[in-house]
Amino acid sequence: MINDHSNKMATELPTNSTNGQSNGSSTSNGKEFTVKTGLARMLKGGVIMDVVNAEQARIAEEAGACAVMALERVPADIRAQGGVARMSDPKMIKEIMATVTIPVMAKARIGHFVECQILEAIGVDYIDESEVLTPADHAHHVEKHSFGVPFVCGCRNLGEALRRISEGAAMIRTKGEAGTGDVIEAVRHMRTVNAEISRAKGMDDSELRVYAKEIGAPFELLKETAKLGRLPVVNFAAGGVATPADAALMMQLGCDGVFVGSGIFKSGDASRRAKAIVQAVTHYNDPKVLAAVSEDLGEAMVGLNVSSMDAKDKMQGRGW
Amino acid sequence: MGSTEGVMDITVGVLALQGAFNEHVQLLRQAARMLSAKDIVEKNWIFKEVRTESELKSCDALILPGGESTTISLVAQRSNMLEPLRDFVKVTRKPTWGTCAGLILLAESANRTKRGGQELIGGLDVRVNRNHFGRQIESFEADLNLPFLKNANGQGFDTTQSPFRAIFIRAPIVEKLLPNVAGEQEGEAKVDDTVIAPSRAIDPNVARAINVGEVEIMGTLPGRAAALKVDDSRKLDAEAGDIIAVRQANVFGTSFHPELTGDPRIHVWWLEQVVEAVNRRPNP
Numbered sequence: 001m002i003n004d005h006s007n008k009m010a011t012e013l014p015t016n017s018t019n020g021q022s023n024g025s026s027t028s029n030g031k032e033f034t035v036k037t038g039l040a041r042m043l044k045g046g047v048i049m050d051v052v053n054a055e056q057a058r059i060a061e062e063a064g065a066c067a068v069m070a071l072e073r074v075p076a077d078i079r080a081q082g083g084v085a086r087m088s089d090p091k092m093i094k095e096i097m098a099t100v101t102i103p104v105m106a107k108a109r110i111g112h113f114v115e116c117q118i119l120e121a122i123g124v125d126y127i128d129e130s131e132v133l134t135p136a137d138h139a140h141h142v143e144k145h146s147f148g149v150p151f152v153c154g155c156r157n158l159g160e161a162l163r164r165i166s167e168g169a170a171m172i173r174t175k176g177e178a179g180t181g182d183v184i185e186a187v188r189h190m191r192t193v194n195a196e197i198s199r200a201k202g203m204d205d206s207e208l209r210v211y212a213k214e215i216g217a218p219f220e221l222l223k224e225t226a227k228l229g230r231l232p233v234v235n236f237a238a239g240g241v242a243t244p245a246d247a248a249l250m251m252q253l254g255c256d257g258v259f260v261g262s263g264i265f266k267s268g269d270a271s272r273r274a275k276a277i278v279q280a281v282t283h284y285n286d287p288k289v290l291a292a293v294s295e296d297l298g299e300a301m302v303g304l305n306v307s308s309m310d311a312k313d314k315m316q317g318r319g320w
Numbered sequence: 321m322g323s324t325e326g327v328m329d330i331t332v333g334v335l336a337l338q339g340a341f342n343e344h345v346q347l348l349r350q351a352a353r354m355l356s357a358k359d360i361v362e363k364n365w366i367f368k369e370v371r372t373e374s375e376l377k378s379c380d381a382l383i384l385p386g387g388e389s390t391t392i393s394l395v396a397q398r399s400n401m402l403e404p405l406r407d408f409v410k411v412t413r414k415p416t417w418g419t420c421a422g423l424i425l426l427a428e429s430a431n432r433t434k435r436g437g438q439e440l441i442g443g444l445d446v447r448v449n450r451n452h453f454g455r456q457i458e459s460f461e462a463d464l465n466l467p468f469l470k471n472a473n474g475q476g477f478d479t480t481q482s483p484f485r486a487i488f489i490r491a492p493i494v495e496k497l498l499p500n501v502a503g504e505q506e507g508e509a510k511v512d513d514t515v516i517a518p519s520r521a522i523d524p525n526v527a528r529a530i531n532v533g534e535v536e537i538m539g540t541l542p543g544r545a546a547a548l549k550v551d552d553s554r555k556l557d558a559e560a561g562d563i564i565a566v567r568q569a570n571v572f573g574t575s576f577h578p579e580l581t582g583d584p585r586i587h588v589w590w591l592e593q594v595v596e597a598v599n600r601r602p603n604p
Contacts, residue, residue, distance in 0.1 A: 002352045003366040015343045015582045035459045038489045038580050042386050045338040064394040102388050125456035148457050282337050282395050
């Protein structure tokens, strides 16, 4: 007799599944895909923090971040300052890599495969092909299978998530609306993905074929997702998380972990807030712990209301 | 442990502070199904995620999963779990298995830790070298021969016939076996960039049933030739025989991730060790 008292997320990701390999990686370098998705599994239940220099990276590591995302400007500043946002200076990324022992991720522009080649050459642990930077290609995302370094990509819905996985993404995150401190879009994207997966679960093959066409997703991946009842790779929340409660909200909605961008280093007491969000992601189902860690955190980042923004100011529409 | 009508209750926890804990729960379920086919005494297996001291107290055995060792250590500290964990592993000496980050936490000494880094739980008299193979781009899969599986379970578990597919992700290795000393590893404290675990004395009642003894090597990675990344230009000799699995009394550690492969053989073997330990344990 086996009693499973684990606090099972609705979203268990089976170890003996094909690991999203119906994305075609099994025919090229599928073995390595297990290694790529493996690191994402190790990051689960953790917080990945945006940092712009070595000092912030050290603060993030000491706060308990499970990885850092190196970038030149946090989304809130990209938003405020405008201009073309590009991959960061490799020198800055290397300084961050030398400072911390946790994995270091870095962002490349959508479709900019040469930025990805550069990031792979300096040895970053994960590449985020990110809508937060200015897209470099009007139609194509990066072909990610051929890289040895794994990729994470953003999504607003199931079709977008599965298109990225089919291109080789080994990890997915919600797009949310970066640099706003408003969690509504991250919630919208997670709920959309969840609703579309529930819909697919009840379908037979012929219905799935129609649905795959409708949402622009590869049939095999959609079928695998419907069978698993969740995305076939690790899925984090991102875009607008600013408080421990926001982070726990995304976890309770079924995310495997959380990215925090501007929310930490644009707040009053970055170190304290970062520690609180880390605790909140571990104890996301324990309101007493959440209450304790939410106390006295100082000022949260100044928010931007997504509902009052113009469509052209939103980053989530970048990519397709 | 308890028992009703000849059924033995055994509770196995998986530390769920951060990392791939759910993967271990899945493999434990798979392993328990395999065991139930051959068991004489029926077991009531309870698998649970552990985030608090009271959850830990209910466990007969524990797995420390892969994840980020720095994160797990810091979260354990802030969740008041470090001392209860040291109690579990080193004082009451209950069966504990650490994979990757878990192995680092169970080591008495670990290097490449940065200032403000992590505290160790300890329990294994070894020094681990963190991120031994390098960054993620150096992560790899390799086929392993693990003789202890065969000795315990015979056919199907013979890894010379069907090797154990192991996944190494930014993996540590055991760089040095340390002597079993009373107190902490003082010699190690003098090594640069190395942290050591604080000493905790074994419970005298427990000591009657367990001889802690020296560390046993349970598995090695036979040079990087075995690794799939054949384009790797490293010197093979220098890498020959990296220690990637060790045991010392109740504590078992692997630097790779058996929980990522869907192969439950190590979990089956380990649950059998847990049953033996529970049977051996002195009545309170």
